Amino acid sequence: MSQWLCLLGRVLLLTKVAASVNFFHHGYEELVQALFNVKGSCPYITRLYSIGRSVQGRHLYVLEFSDYPGIHEPTEPEFKYVANMHGNEVLGRELLLQLAEFLCEEYRHGNQRITELIHETRIHLLPSMNPDGYEVSAAQSQRALRDLTGRNNANGVDLNRNFPDLNTIMYYNEKNGGSNHHIPLPDNWRNQVEPETLAVIQWMKSYNFVLSANLHGGAVVANYPYDKAHEQRIRGIWHATNSPTPDDELFKKLAKGYSYAHGWMHRGTNCGDFFPDGITNGASWYSLSKGMQDFNYLFTNCFEITLELSCNKFPAQEDLEFEWLANREALIAYIEQVHQGIKGMVTDENNNKVAGAVISVAGVGHDITSGEHGDYFRLLLPGTYTVTASSDGYQPQTQTVTVGPAGPTVVHFQLKQTTVNNHPIRKASDKGPANKGLHKKVVPRAAQWEILR
Template identity: 45%
Template sequence: MPPLLFVLVLLFLTPASTLDFRYHSNQEMEQYLLQVNASNPDIAHLYSIGQSVLGRELWVLALGVRPRSHTVGIPEFKYVANMHGNEVLGRELMLQLVDDLVRGYRNNETWSLQILNSSRVHVLPTMNPDGFNVADTHCQFSQGRLNHNNIDLNRNFPDAFAGLRKQQQLNEDKREAEVRAVMGWLRTETFVLSANLHGGALVASYPYDNGGSELVGGASVSPDDDVFIHLAKVYSHNHASMHRGDVCHDSRPFLDGITNGYQWYPLSGGMQDYNYVWAQCLELTLEVSCCKFPPAAQLPALWTDNRKSLLAFMKQVHLGVKGRVFDGSGVPVQNAVVEVKGRRNLCPFRTDRHGEYYRLLLPGNYSFTVTYPGHEVLTATLDVPYGPDQFSAMKHDFLLRRIATTTDQTPTNATPTCNHTLQQVGGAAAAPTWSGSAVGLSLVAVLRSLID
């Protein structure tokens, strides 16, 4: 029997063991994910989004009742951890979360069944395995933050505001391997909600990280500011102590344990702004421990502190409205613009290759406008309820009417700079057209960079 086949057979035959509370090496983490995948083929699907600079696989474990591919009407959710290699708690929280969800599902526990029946959860435990491999255990000033090329991955994404200011073409090939992998990943799925886990503070941070035109009271306010504040509070108020806002003695106080990213310190090239602006995925940055590398003895307590928050945040993928847009022939269409009055996103939200849209909104009345070439502009007012308690957002489909002319109507706010086409199944996606280039960090950001 070939060695690889022998290993796979062992994985299938070996029951999943209890996950220890300790720091797992990259190899141990990989082995655990392989074991979970092999032992739970009905709800788990392990895949790689690419490799680090040194060739380590960037493994993602998808969990759900249809884990291998997207199901229309089922929102895609993701957690990303260990973007900074020396901020390590997130890695272990993600492994514990996987263990918790799988065991809960196997034991027919309602909370796990509800999550995995209603959403598809993707977990990337480490985005920077090379940095982790050289990290030491100092609480704040340890090595390993950067990738192998000594680049901060959370300063390496295309920056929307730099692009709007300079209007220069961005070369994606010059991005770091780990960043390119995530950018490509975001073109394969319509992720609805996300969080990336860091360490060195205890706060839930939300977009924008960089400054746009809407600067209010020192904050860079996004069109979905109300939703972001709600999401941040969901995490902080379900956490054992984050909501207090003053737990870390060497950090500034945060009201309710949340902060606007720019108000905390300006940050160019961050991942959460990239997710929100170009991938229409609302993402938070979760600082989950005062110490970047907490002692292993504290891991059980830190998991207990964060478990409720991690689960509560996942439920928020069911906020607002979801549905499909159909053309005049009843065929679902890609790239229809679905806008909410009063929310002028830098890149308008569009339907994916399945004709789907997802709009995270708080309960209330909203006016929607749907635009698609060759069809009449459609408007509708929807009364949106609170969906997370039912594990489903409100469902509403839009049926367009074709216009009686040969001249197509193109959305007035559609621009090539916002082209972010999902990769087609079985084929490679064309690279999106980006407009922008990263700008230098401000002095404040440099001084604060050791915290994030």
């Protein structure tokens, strides 16, 4: 009972101030105008930027919300929503436009919950990853045809089957002792991806995203990694098999965080299928390769789930307001889940940031790394953990950490340089404040390390 009273209180907090919104399907020009309108209404907490262009030259616009837009504040997490990856799955596109206007209006009216969310989180909204496909679908006069056309981009490629296949490498590594995190991209990856996919990958590399969701349609369920099954075919027959990540329980919690805040997703029934709690492991539903969800987990620090939000891929315009009300609380509650686990700074003895430090959690076989500002974010369930920070040229540091149910636990690491003959050593490529004023002893160019005095 207390859980439902808490949820009711949070919903009432959101409805205390009602934002004025218009519910209609936005074509590309209307979408761009809507984003600029929000930017104009809330100029001090928003930034509108493009991460690239589609095949047909349409901008992939992202609207950012932050109390310092355009600036990463150390230990403040980066969050993203991506929608309309399949051009004919359009509800997410409209929900993110509604969300953008809602965040702006609620902030202007002093909604405490929304104000705290924007002050403590850097939120990035990409309403349409596939604007070309949307235009193809929207141009169909018959509703049934809208559901059937425009899925792919202008080159006829399914963007959710277009990311580098890191799952195959990861499953190979599992058998041979290799890594299952921050897997390097294949040498020729740029020649294998579409302009939209390339733009999103470069976006992921530019921001240290912590949590994300990818908004789709055609079902109503929160789907979590892995999407690609380990073993797919038995005696020539393809089978759906559960393929959990090392963070399986955490992903279930993230998915339930959306499902249970949704108007009716958690009831478990939708579109003829049954999903207990409104969630499913991707591969146990059906296996797919080269998807964006798994790519986030295997290449970056970001934990992403896929949200299937409507039985109708292109809902009728008169249904948009109902869908917004069903998803509004869930969209906000999911962003709030980025504030859990542990976070902090990794520095050296002189308080210089250490970027790329590996954060390992004993018993969880998936590591994350500190960002370029030296800060890190490790999503974890409540509990007690043994956490180690390590970086080449430094002595590892291990701490025992207790994570509570409310908010992240702040844990800083200060690493000491490794020494040889009482001299600190660091990689030859290391640059930055830690090297200032230090005289480098001349050593052969082939040497892996430089000895610093």
